[in-house]
Amino acid sequence: MKQKILKSLLISTFALGTLAACSSNKASDTSAKADNEFKITTVRWSDWGDDFTKGYLEEAEKNSGIDVDWDVYVSSDWGDKKSVLLAGGDLPDAFLGSNVFSDVEIAQNQSLFVPLENLIDENMPNLSAILKKEPKIKAMITSPDGHIYSLPKKLPMRPLIANQLFINKKWLDQLGLEMPETYEDFIKVLTAFKEKDANGNGDVNDEIPYGAGNVDQTFSFILPFNNRLGADNTYELSLKGDKPVYLRTEQSYKDGIKWMHEAYKKGLIDTELYTQDESMSVAKRMDKEVARVGVSAGWTADATFGLHADEYVALTPVKGPDGNRYVFSDPEHYNYARNELLITTKCSDPSALLKWADQFYADDASIQTFYGSFDIATEKTDTGYTVLPPKNGKSADEWAWINSLRDFGPKYVGDDFNSKVKIDTTQGDGLKLQLDKEINQYALPAFPNVTYSQDELIKLSSIYVDINSYVKQMASKWVVEGGIDNEWDEYVKQLEAMGLKDFMKIHNDAYKRYQEIAD
Structure with missing residues (x-):
């Protein structure tokens, strides 16, 4: 096993010329490499070193009789590098990780990738069994042309x-x-936060009842009106009655915005909600002196409120006007993804790589490629697995990234897997899963992880830029100034003029294709 960690790239004409020259030299090296040697490019969020390639990944190479030359890039540099790489044609044998290319980039460069559906049947018994067990996974990875590229x-x-x-x-x-139980109770609590010295510092004017968090500040507030986003909020779609809907044209959205405006008018919402940048909202939530924000959205309290985290608890979803409780839920996007391994046309033996990758679709492999190898970051027990405490002063999350592929790369676990894992519930994944247990009973299906053709993606990008800009502009206007009742009909007409019907047709077609395979 070999590793090359790329820490920085010079963004200049000289650098691009140098890269082109290097690509030329590497091409000759590639031709001389051993038949069992494969170059795999992957992208990491940060420069965590190469420990992730040790342990299980070394074992997987040995078991399959191949040698992987890891070509590792930091995500901040990858945007510049990948355009040069694709244009120059000096491709690796494979790309690993759904963060390497977007669906659009893959569709635009489809000729560079090997169709895998027949090769999967021939070389991947583990994955083949999974695709039969969970047809929605096959639906998720099947392109509109019928091929599987990742x-x-x-x-x-x-x-x-x-x-x-x-x-x-x-x-x-x-x-x-x-604790508020209904959306009316919620307003009463926010009102008390505003009118009284809730944080006890003697200043009745420094509290912000509701402030921006780590997710869309509008949808976080109007969620009780059944305005549910999934994990992939690219197009702000939801499922209602098994039908895809664009939330910003729904009656539930209109009603929610009206309710939010009333709260804003009463001073219950941060007046800078739509004008501040992220650093400003973080500074308010993590004020060094005293807690200033009463309610906000985030992944966990510590990630959202910093030093004041111990003052906060998860708010049980309040009942909306219809008597139901709603959450941002998405079983598929949080757990499932495609594009975790793409094999290029430069690979001389795709079957060998797929046999190597098929090992990853097992419990022992998945726990190690997500948290780290046995005896390093995890331990196999008689009843399952234990995630070991982080070392060297690292957080649980960072320790996992240092020692594993973490979120990226092939892996699979069954629905009962989590019950076999012992993990610290006071931080990281363990803490989030504890929070999840309290409210996942309210989870509803989200718009699934569908695939689009290249033509559809081009049309979507063209249509949605204007639509997205317009709806966000109107949302901030209506929350701050009101007027949604008088302007709603014209708003919908404007969206239709921008291509709303074509926009929804594309999503409905993609959803129909998905269902035909998943059902």
Whole structure:
């Protein structure tokens, strides 16, 4: 096994020329490589070193009789490098990780990738069995042309619920308030947060009842009106009655915005909600002196409120006007993905690579490629697995990234897998899964991870740029100034003029194709 960690790239004409020259030299090296040697390019969020290639990945190479030359890039540099690589044609044998290329990039460069459907049947018994067991995975990886160009994953230890609302429990206790049960109760609590010295510092004007968090600030607030986003919010679609809908044209959205405007008018929402940048909202949530925000959305309290995290608890979803509780849930996007391994036309033996990758679709492999190898970051026990405590002062999440492929690469676990894993529930994944247990009963299906043709993706990108800009502009206007009742009909007409019907037809067609395979 060999590794090459790329830490930086010079973005200049000289650098591009140098890269082109290097590509030429590498091409000659590739021709001389051994038959069992494969170059795999992957992208990491940060420069965590090459420990992730040790342990299980070395074992997998040995078991399959191949030698992987890991070509590793940091994500901040990859955007510049990949255009040069694709244009120059000096391709590796494979790309690993769904963060390497988007669906659009893969569709635009489809001729560079090997169709895998027949090769999977011939060389991947583990994955073949999985595709029969869970046809929705096959639907997710099948392109509109009928081919499969990439391998999937199903992650272990992932929640059904993503970002959720957290409320300052200390404020509730100091003001003698109960946890809100309904959307009307929620407004009463926010009103108390505004009118009283909730944080107890003597200043009744420094509290922000509802502030921006780590997910869309509008949809976080109007969620009780059944405005459910999934994990992939690219097009702000939802499923209602097994039908794809664009949330920003739904009656539930209109009603939610009206309700949000009333709250804004009463001073219950941060006045800078739509004008501040992320650093400003973070500074408010993580004020060094005192907690200033009563309610906000995030992954966990510690990730959202920093030093004040111990004051916050998860807010049980409040009942909306229809009496139901809603959450941002998405069983598929949080656990499943495609594009985890793409084999290029430069690979002389795709079958050998697929046999290597098929090993990853097993429990022992999946726990190690997600948290780290046995005796390093995980341990196999008589009843399952234990995730070992992080070392060297690292957080649980960072320790996992250092020692594994983590979110990326082929892997698969069954629905009962998580119950076999012992993990610290006070931080990282363990903490999130504890939170998930409290509210995942309210999870509903989200718009699935469908595939689009290149033509569809081109049309979507053309249509949605204008639509997305317009709807967000109108949302901020209506929340701050009101007027949605008077302007709604004209708003819908404007969206139709921008191509809303074509936009929805593309999504409906993609959803229909998905269902035909998944059912």
